[in-house]
Amino acid sequence: MAEQLTIQDLIDVFNRSIGDQDPVEPEGDPSDVTFAALGFDSLTTLNAVRRLERKHRIELGENVVSEAKTPRQLLDRVNTALTGV
16 A cells, blocks of 8 residues: 655645745644645645655646645645555
């Protein structure tokens, strides 16, 4: 079975994708908080998605950035791609 990513794994990827800004360290469970509310803009989201695709050799689709607005939504897409379901 393929490794499943966690919300924290996803936040770590986003923090590596923001360049020289301070990392985001959400309090509580950020699963259903929008990326924008967490402080991640659409460019950071795109960079994080591309990073995930390269690292895990998966394709998340053209619309993933516009459709996945929260870490939980993106994580569901990533983990589905990882398991090949």
